[in-house]
Amino acid sequence: MSHVFPRHSHAALPTAVGGDGCWLIDADGKRYFDGSGGAAVSCLGHSNARVTEAIKAQLDRIAFAHTGFFTSEPAEALADLLIANAPGDLDRVYFVSGGSEAVEAAIKLARQFHLENGEPERRHLIARRQSYHGNTLGALSAGGNEFRRAQFAPLLVGMSHIAPCYEYAERAEDETPEAYGQRVANELEAEILRLGPETVMAFIAEPVVGATLGAVPAVPGYFARVREICDTHGVLLILDEVMCGMGRVGHLFACEAEGIAPDILCVAKGLGAGYQPIGAMLCAGRIHDTIAAGSGFFQHGHTYVGHPVATAAGLAVVSEILERDLVPQVRARGAYLEAALRDRFGQNPHVGDIRGRGLFRGIEFVADRETRRPFAPTTGLAGRLKKAAFAEGLICYPMPGTRDGRNGDHVLLAPPFIATEAELDGMVDRLERAVTAVL
Numbered sequence: 510m511s512h513v514f515p516r517h518s519h520a521a522l523p524t525a526v527g528g529d530g531c532w533l534i535d536a537d538g539k540r541y542f543d544g545s546g547g548a549a550v551s552c553l554g555h556s557n558a559r560v561t562e563a564i565k566a567q568l569d570r571i572a573f574a575h576t577g578f579f580t581s582e583p584a585e586a587l588a589d590l591l592i593a594n595a596p597g598d599l600d601r602v603y604f605v606s607g608g609s610e611a612v613e614a615a616i617k618l619a620r621q622f623h624l625e626n627g628e629p630e631r632r633h634l635i636a637r638r639q640s641y642h643g644n645t646l647g648a649l650s651a652g653g654n655e656f657r658r659a660q661f662a663p664l665l666v667g668m669s670h671i672a673p674c675y676e677y678a679e680r681a682e683d684e685t686p687e688a689y690g691q692r693v694a695n696e697l698e699a700e701i702l703r704l705g706p707e708t709v710m711a712f713i714a715e716p717v718v719g720a721t722l723g724a725v726p727a728v729p730g731y732f733a734r735v736r737e738i739c740d741t742h743g744v745l746l747i748l749d750e751v752m753c754g755m756g757r758v759g760h761l762f763a764c765e766a767e768g769i770a771p772d773i774l775c776v777a778k779g780l781g782a783g784y785q786p787i788g789a790m791l792c793a794g795r796i797h798d799t800i801a802a803g804s805g806f807f808q809h810g811h812t813y814v815g816h817p818v819a820t821a822a823g824l825a826v827v828s829e830i831l832e833r834d835l836v837p838q839v840r841a842r843g844a845y846l847e848a849a850l851r852d853r854f855g856q857n858p859h860v861g862d863i864r865g866r867g868l869f870r871g872i873e874f875v876a877d878r879e880t881r882r883p884f885a886p887t888t889g890l891a892g893r894l895k896k897a898a899f900a901e902g903l904i905c906y907p908m909p910g911t912r913d914g915r916n917g918d919h920v921l922l923a924p925p926f927i928a929t930e931a932e933l934d935g936m937v938d939r940l941e942r943a944v945t946a947v948l
C-alpha cells in the first residue's frame with residue numbers, strides 16, 4: 510500500500526520514471542505526450558540538459574542560504590534577466606516557490622504599499638469571476654473558480670468579483686468585440702465607485718484566463734481600459750501570468766500583447782519549467798522604493814523564498830527560452846496548432862469554441878452549438894475526456910463547466926515550446942480519438 514496522500518484517492522496512478530523531450534514514460538515503458546505541460550509548466554520538455562546541469566552545478570556550490578542573511582548569485586542574475594526583459598517600469602523581483610505564493614505576496618505587497626504610501630484605508634481587492642489565482646486561502650479568495658472555492662467558502666476573505674472578459678459566452682450579438690470589452694472593463698470602474706475609490710487597493714486578473722475558462726484572451730482594448738481605470742483611481746493593477754506568462758502565449762510576458770504593463774506581475778509554472786518549484790512577483794520600482802524608504806521590510810516571506818537551486822534552474826530556463834528564440838517559435842507553432850485544431854474540430858457539432866494564443870489553446874464543448882448550451886455537469890465530460898486521453902497516451906487538461914452553466918466543459922492544451930509540428934499533429938490525433946470516444 511502506498512503511503513503517499515494522492516490528489517485523487519480512487520485513481521491508481523502509474524509511476525513516472527522518465528522524461529524524453531515532450532514525452533513522459535511510466536514504469537511499464539508506456540509513453541505519454543505532455544500536451545498540457547502538466548498544467549502549463551513543462552515549457553522546455555522533460556530532459557533539458559542545460560537546466561539539469563545548472564541545478565547540479567548550483568548544488569555543488571551552495572544549496573540553501575536563508576534570504577534573511579544572504580542573497581545568491583543565481584537569484585541576482587535571474588532578477589536582472591527578468592527585469593531586462595520586463596514591460597513598463599517593473600524593476601524588482603521577489604522570488605517564491607510557486608504561483609499561489611506569488612499571488613499571496615502580490616496581494617500583501619499591494620496592501621503594504623498603500624499603508625506606507627499614506628493611504629491605509631485602501632483594503633479592497635477586486636477580482637473576476639471564472640478566474641483562478643491559486644489554492645492558498647488568500648489566492649483562493651481572489652479567484653472566482655466556484656468549483657475550487659465551494660467547500661472552503663466559510664474560510665475565504667470577502668472580495669469583489671466582476672465579470673471576466675469572455676467574448677464567446679457573453680458578448681451580445683449586436684455588440685462589437687471592442688464595445689463588449691469596454692462594457693466589461695467599465696464594470697471595474699462601477700465596482701470601484703461602489704466601494705469608494707479611496708478604499709480600493711488593487712485589481713487582479715489573468716491576461717489569458719487559464720484553468721477556469723480554458724485559454725480565453727481578452728478582446729482588443731479591454732486591458733487598455735482596465736489600465737486607464739486603475740490609474741484614474743490610484744488602484745494597483747496585478748496581472749497573474751502564472752499560467753500564461755514566460756513565453757506561453759507568444760510573448761515573454763502575456764501583457765505585452767495588450768500594450769500595457771501592470772504594477773505587480775506574478776509568474777511561476779514556466780519559470781521553473783518543472784525542474785524546480787519557483788515563482789516570482791515583479792513589481793514597479795516605486796512600490797519597492799516606498800517600502801524601502803518606509804519600514805524597509807516587506808512583511809511577508811516563506812522559508813524558501815529566493816532559493817539558490819530554484820533560481821539557478823529559473824535562470825537556465827529563461828536563458829534557454831531567450832537564447833533559443835523559443836518565443837517566436839511559440840507563435841509559429843501556436844498558429845500551426847490552431848489551424849490543426851480548427852481543421853479537426855471546427856465542424857464538430859459539440860465544439861463551441863476554439864481559442865487561445867501561442868501554445869496555450871482551449872476547446873469549449875457544448876451540448877448545442879447553436880444556443881451554446883453547455884453539457885449538464887452530470888455528464889462528467891471533463892473527467893471522462895481526461896481518462897480517455899490518458900489511455901491514448903495524451904496528457905491534457907480538461908476542466909468541468911460551472912454548475913450555473915456560465916461556461917461549459919473545456920480542454921486546455923499547453924504543449925512544450927520544443928514540440929515539433931509532427932508531435933503537435935500526433936497530439937491532435939490522440940485528442941481527436943479521445944473526444945470521439947466520449948462524445
Ligand code: PLP
Pocket residue numbers: 548607608609610612641642643644715719720749750751752753777778
Ligand atoms: N494563478 C494562476 C493563473 C494559475 O493558473 C495557478 C495554477 O494553476 C496559480 C495561480 C497557482 O499556482 P500554483 O499551483 O503554482 O500554486
